[in-house]
Structures are given as C-alpha cells and as structure tokens.
Amino acid sequence: MIKRTLLLENKASITTQNLQLVIKTEQREATVPIEDIGFVVIDHPEIYMSITAMNYLVEQNAALIICHPQNHLPNGLFMNLNSHHIQQEIFKHQIKASAPLKKQLWQQTIVEKITNQGILLETVTGDKNTFPFLASKVLSGDTSNMEGVAANLYWKSFFEQKFKRERFGKYPNNFLNYGYAILRAATARALSGSGLLNTLGIHHKSKYNAFALADDMMEPFRPMVDEKVWTLTQKYKEEELTTAIKAELLQILTQTVYYGEEKSPLMVGLQRTSSSLQQCFTGERKKINYPKLWI
Numbered sequence: 001m002i003k004r005t006l007l008l009e010n011k012a013s014i015t016t017q018n019l020q021l022v023i024k025t026e027q028r029e030a031t032v033p034i035e036d037i038g039f040v041v042i043d044h045p046e047i048y049m050s051i052t053a054m055n056y057l058v059e060q061n062a063a064l065i066i067c068h069p070q071n072h073l074p075n076g077l078f079m080n081l082n083s084h085h086i087q088q089e090i091f092k093h094q095i096k097a098s099a100p101l102k103k104q105l106w107q108q109t110i111v112e113k114i115t116n117q118g119i120l121l122e123t124v125t126g127d128k129n130t131f132p133f134l135a136s137k138v139l140s141g142d143t144s145n146m147e148g149v150a151a152n153l154y155w156k157s158f159f160e161q162k163f164k165r166e167r168f169g170k171y172p173n174n175f176l177n178y179g180y181a182i183l184r185a186a187t188a189r190a191l192s193g194s195g196l197l198n199t200l201g202i203h204h205k206s207k208y209n210a211f212a213l214a215d216d217m218m219e220p221f222r223p224m225v226d227e228k229v230w231t232l233t234q235k236y237k238e239e240e241l242t243t244a245i246k247a248e249l250l251q252i253l254t255q256t257v258y259y260g261e262e263k264s265p266l267m268v269g270l271q272r273t274s275s276s277l278q279q280c281f282t283g284e285r286k287k288i289n290y291p292k293l294w295i
Helices: 051-059 087-096 099-125 131-136 146-158 173-193 212-217 219-235 243-254 266-282
Strands: 004-008 012-017 020-025 029-033 037-042 047-049 063-067 074-078 256-259 262-265
Touching (some): 004 020, 020 051, 037 243, 051 063, 074 173, 173 212, 173 219, 173 266, 243 266, 262 266
Parallel strands (some): 004 037, 037 063
Antiparallel strands (some): 256 262
C-alpha cells in the first residue's frame, strides 16, 4: 500500500480523533486516517502536535520529520523503536555479522550505486561513460575506493554549470540535501520495519551517526534524487527551496522502481530491499535485493 506524505508548512495544531489525524490551521480543518500516513514533514516553527498524535503515528510506523526553521532542510527524525515482532533476534544476527559478510554487502551496494550513476549520467549527457567498467572493478569492501573515483567523474559532468558536491555548498546542493534527507528517512523507516538497527552500519561507522545503516542502504537510490534535482533545475529558475520544489522532491517516495517483472513505488521497494538485507544477516540469502531504478 502506498502511504501518504504530509508536508506541513503553515502554523497549525495537530491532534487526533477516532484514529484520524486532525490538522487545524487558521484557514481550515482537515482529517487524515492515521493508517494511511507514511511520512509527516513539519516545516514551520509553530506547529504543535499532541503526544497522542505522535504515538499513533509511530505505532503505524510513520516517520515524523522535523525541518530546521532557517534553512528548511530536514533536521530530525522520530519513528517507531519496536516495529518488528522478532526484533531482538534480528538484532543479534546483525550484531554478530562477520566482517567478510559486511564487506561483501558493501561491495554489492557500491556496484549498484555506480551502475545507477552511469545509467543516469548517460541519460543526462547523451554520452557513453566508463561507469560499467568502474562497477566491475569494485572489490570486497570497496577497498580501492571505486565509489570515490565514480563520484569525482559523476559530479564533474552531471550539471551544466561548474558544480561541486558539498553538504553546505551552493545551489543546487540545497535541493540535493533536501532530497537525500527525505530518502534517508524513508530508508531508516524501511529498515526499522524489517527489525534492523539503524545505528549499526555495514560500512558507515561514525559513533555520532544514529542512522549509519540507512546511510549505507540509501546509496544505490541516490541517483533517483539526482535525477529529480536535475529535472527541477531545468524547470525552475528559483534557487531556493519553495513549496512547489519541496513537494516535487517528496514525490520521489512514490516513484516506480523495478524488481524483475514486478514494479513498486520507492517507499514500498525500500521495504523489500530492507527485508532482503535482514535475510542476509540471518543467513537466508547472500545478496541484497536492489531494484532497477529505470527500465
């Protein structure tokens, strides 16, 4: 089932009644079934939400995303801590995962990322590239850093203007940052729903990172954000995150991805990929089930 994404940008109070989210603004009142909600993005400093509403949302495994009041980029994530019936058992497998297994999983992840970057770059530029060759050279654990080599080539060619990919860099870095933050939250939600601990990554290991596993698993999906941002730079002259631009970036969550003959929205596909990762940790399979982003 495709869950709804709510983007709230006006002063409002949010409560519940009869398992409905009740959203009251100065102009109107609206209700939304809580079971239909997958993501709530709060982007206004004067939005007040009841504890009951927050509890009902997390019980339905909805992700509550809070944006920074100045730059409007997603700044915090609130979600369910107990979203799988055998979570403790899965945690044990994840914690005990061997170094060789994690290196193999990271190799698979980077091969998928570089492959997707190459496909998108060829679409954007119209030129053939060496990304299939780079993907074929990824070693276990990506010890030769093919990810970095590919990223250097990718960003030099992706946008028409001179561009440097930086977290706090100039436009369109702000568009990319917003899209990546939404993708990260969606990935974290899917991993949590599969009973996995987001803190324990297979490659990212910073002690300050509570979502290391989400940062690992989202890598092959990043080109979906890149594609959307490239389209937005062609469509809009604005260089700031307007409501229309944020709404379009949120549509990434419902974009179609392909698993063989089957297709699904990204938010559903992330759950499928997360489930396959869980099975890799428990020994039921050897490869993460990443989708094709385009056909």
